[in-house]
Amino acid sequence: MLRRKEKRVKEMSADISIRKVKVLQGRAKAEAEKQGLNPNDLVILKTSVNSLPEYHVEKIEGDPVSFLLKRAKTKT
């Protein structure tokens, strides 16, 4: 239970923003390429720092506002 809570606190402290694939750099860019994304695609980039930063890239389908509203409705 405690470990789950700690994990959640760590996730919440992660930096999260919307970026375009073409402006990503380094390992975040590599992650987007691995997913076969296009330079003009919008992604939610989540960066969590443990010993090395970890980059989680999630493609935004459709327009970002609708995507975010739909996301807010889903349960984790």
Place this chain on the structure above:
Amino acid sequence: MSASSVQVPQIVLVLCHSFFYDAFCVERPVDLKKFKLWLSSRFIANLIIERQAELPEGSSFAVTAKQVFDNFAYKFHGNKPSFRQREVVDILRNSILVIETPSITKLSIDDAVLVICDTLYSRSSYTPILLTNIPAKLERAEDFYRKKDPKAKIPYPISSTVEAEPYLRSIFPELSRTVDTRMKNSVYKF
């Protein structure tokens, strides 16, 4: 640097609370006037996110005051936000510059955005546009300026989202087309 980016003035959109409510309203309004405000706000919110997504860190296309954003966030997720709701608010906070300086946060939500506009206007490199869907905001701004000088005029434009949309489309034609395409492919059907 492309030719189009050279011509773009340094416009900064200053967001009133009404913008957030219209842009992030889940229900599609039935009333035609409200529908137009909703659709134009949704378009501009998407344009802000689209533009911010390619700007370098530290540059901002849209700005608001902390109390305005917090007010929206509270109404968006209530007092028991889910993890996903909190994440969405964090994402939006990273697409919009939220001013947290004490001189701004002590003001009302109306005055705070007016002070932000005035501060940006006074720095010659920015052209602020106050986006509000509250018609009375114009009178509020006039009163705000006339407190110091009865003849004072509001030095920056105050627009509703319906008025601002065609202007922003003319300034950012390529980005606007991208936004239109994304909205057509929306996860919610228009």
